[in-house]
Amino acid sequence: DGGITQSPKYLFRKEGQNVTLSCEQNLNHDAMYWYRQDPGQGLRLIYYSQIVNDFQKGDIAEGYSVSREKKESFPLTVTSAQKNPTAFYLCASSMPRRGRETQYFGPGTRLLVL
């Protein structure tokens, strides 16, 4: 089955700790995205990558880092610099067609701070 997987489903972070959220897709999509959802708010773009070994900051990149070493994988690290990391994190992928593509989302990871 083609799709996007995110792990873990729940993640707990201690103060001052870096944590990494996994995102894998087997849809052969070139582009991948990370969003953050907070209660009562829409999805806000953290980082995106249109091709392997290249990524761009989104609207709220501070305190986050990413890598794109493989087409299938786009892990997100929430660093200790992110002061309010508690949120629902969503990964998405798409096959770019000059902005007409549909993004497909994974099931999400909920990050909680201990």
Add this chain to the structure above:
Amino acid sequence: DQQVKQNSPSLSVQEGRISILNCDYTNSMFDYFLWYKKYPAEGPTFLISISSIKDKNEDGRFTVFLNKSAKHLSLHIVPSQPGDSAVYFCAAVHGSSNTGKLIFGQGTTLQVKP
């Protein structure tokens, strides 16, 4: 600056009746719009899209209407079913975008009562 706005946080509708979800945008350069449906603790799933060259797109029970002059789009669900109860997000793509970046509204929670 919220470029895509869903001003109704929630909507309650009786089963079998029409649900109308609204979305307003401020940037006239947006030329592609999408609706996503999201259940709690899951990733959004794509519902329907519309290009700015059209004013209506229909897919089964779902119809999206676009009024460019008013910078307004709406999603109609007819007839509404209890399984439609979810959060609905509208999203927009900038006409000059080649990154697929989506700008999301805050979401509207739809409750369909049996």
